[in-house]
Amino acid sequence: MKSLFDRIRINTLELSNRIIRSAAWMNAAEADGRLNDQILKIYEDLAKGGAGLIMTGYAYILKEEQPNPNMLGIYSDELIEEHRKLTSLVHQHGSKIGLQIVYGGSASTHPNASEMTFIGPSAVKNRMTGITPKEASYRDFEKIRIAFGDAAYRTKKAGYDAVQFHAAHGYFLSMLLTPFFNRRSDEYGGDIHNRARMLYEIVAEVRKRVGKDFPVMIKMNYDDLLEQGEGLTFEEAQEVCKKLDEIGIDLIELSAGSLSVNPNLPIVRTKLKAEEAQSYYKEAAIKIASQIKAPVSFVGGNRTPRLMETILNETDVKFFSLARPLIAEPDLVNKWQNETSYKPKCVSCNHCWDTAPVSCILNRKNNKTLK
Numbered sequence: 505m506k507s508l509f510d511r512i513r514i515n516t517l518e519l520s521n522r523i524i525r526s527a528a529w530m531n532a533a534e535a536d537g538r539l540n541d542q543i544l545k546i547y548e549d550l551a552k553g554g555a556g557l558i559m560t561g562y563a564y565i566l567k568e569e570q571p572n573p574n575m576l577g578i579y580s581d582e583l584i585e586e587h588r589k590l591t592s593l594v595h596q597h598g599s600k601i602g603l604q605i606v607y608g609g610s611a612s613t614h615p616n617a618s619e620m621t622f623i624g625p626s627a628v629k630n631r632m633t634g635i636t637p638k639e640a641s642y643r644d645f646e647k648i649r650i651a652f653g654d655a656a657y658r659t660k661k662a663g664y665d666a667v668q669f670h671a672a673h674g675y676f677l678s679m680l681l682t683p684f685f686n687r688r689s690d691e692y693g694g695d696i697h698n699r700a701r702m703l704y705e706i707v708a709e710v711r712k713r714v715g716k717d718f719p720v721m722i723k724m725n726y727d728d729l730l731e732q733g734e735g736l737t738f739e740e741a742q743e744v745c746k747k748l749d750e751i752g753i754d755l756i757e758l759s760a761g762s763l764s765v766n767p768n769l770p771i772v773r774t775k776l777k778a779e780e781a782q783s784y785y786k787e788a789a790i791k792i793a794s795q796i797k798a799p800v801s802f803v804g805g806n807r808t809p810r811l812m813e814t815i816l817n818e819t820d821v822k823f824f825s826l827a828r829p830l831i832a833e834p835d836l837v838n839k840w841q842n843e844t845s846y847k848p849k850c851v852s853c854n855h856c857w858d859t860a861p862v863s864c865i866l867n868r869k870n871n872k873t874l875k
Contacts, residue, residue: 506816508809508824509841512556514799515719515754517665519556519600522816523837526757526803526825527559527604527668527723529572532861537564537577539586542861544593550830551599554837558599559825560590562606562670565655566648569620571608571675574860578605578655584662591663602666602721603659607648609676610635611764623648625679625686625693632674632767645692645702648676653709656720666719668757669706673771674764677703678725681744684734684765696740697747707751721755722748723803726788728762729769735762742792749796757825758789758802772828773805776852782807783824786815793820801825805852809844831856832864 509521532542550558563576570577577583587603594601610622610630617635623644624630624637640648652669659667671677679685680692686699693699710720724744728735745756761771776782782805789802801823806812812824829836832850839846855865 506813508813508816512822514557514666514721516717517557517600517719520598521554521556521837521841522823523554523556524757524801524823524825525550525555525558525830526827527561527670528827528831528862529561529575530862531572531574531859533574533576535574537570537575537579538583539576539590543576544590546861547590547601548593548597549834551594551597551601553830553833553835554841555599555830556837557666558594558601559668560601560603562604563655565605565607565651569608569612569622570614570616571606571612573614576603578603578658579651581658584658587658587662587664591665595663600665602668602719603662603664604668604670604723605652605655605659606670607651607676609679610637611673611675611679624676625699626688628685628687630674630764632764639688649702649706649709652706653713656710657713660714660718666721666754667710667714668721668723669703669710671703671722671724672759673725674762677706678728678736678762679764681725681736681740682728682730682734682762682765683736684730684762696736696743700744700747703744704747704751707748707753711752716752719754720752721757722753723757723759725760725762726758726785726792727760728765729760729771730762730765734765738788742795745792745796749798753798755799755801755823756792756796758785758792758800759804760785760788772854774852774854776805776807779808779811781805783811783815786821789821790815790819793822799823803827807848807850809840828852828854828856831862832866
């Protein structure tokens, strides 16, 4: 029988268990993306808490565009040294950490977004933010591809154990795959592999920069959950996953939904007390995992070790990603290791996103409530 607490490898990286802390924007860095004591404390607590792999909140790769305020930055070599403080701190506690990197495009909700220039697959208005980006030229694509490569190389130099692209939820890499945003008639538009061409090129660029032994991962939608003809479909996502597997991706983390097209999608669900409501993206993850060699994880309602271990032993899914429960209890994995029947205190209310820094409503003391 396989266990959540098996030691397991991703490429050359050995993890102490199969639980991944899924990336979450913590609204805790400095305005320019620099790290501070607040950020170090968040990830130190997670490192002490037992997750096999911690994925940071997303870090922006170009200084001139920023999806959210107070998010991490990895846009300059000057930031490498302070990121080393973070990775060293996590490693001191025996944990592993990867950096999620992103180009946001028109999905930016930054208060200074009106002063930024955004690139998109096509010049289509973002329904969530109201921003209409500039349609990407070939030179723009090259700039973004190189920026991902530079950011990944900085990630490795800073001592991270892995890098992950954010290609879900309506950010730029997700938009490339989404027909609503990608209306191009050249080789970067049309059928699914043309729409994914830039994504494949970025994977190749990053692999060239970090080498074959450094884990390269992606978080992507298995479905945009949109009206017919507007979004990436499950059938198309399967084809992208197969191609990513072929070109050497080391792990695919699955989620769903494009908020940039439909801001009201319930992609982070509530009312998860009953087990039948939990692990709500499992069917898609199970099917995709059965078709590829690269390990698959999925985020979304993973709350109960018994359910996760049933999925683990009856399917090809190898990892499980969690965010909100580890915001509420950074030491949840340690608690599960001591007692697998332990019930997390997270009630899936989503109020963790209402303060700066992001925190559980049950733990709040001096956090600032967001308007």
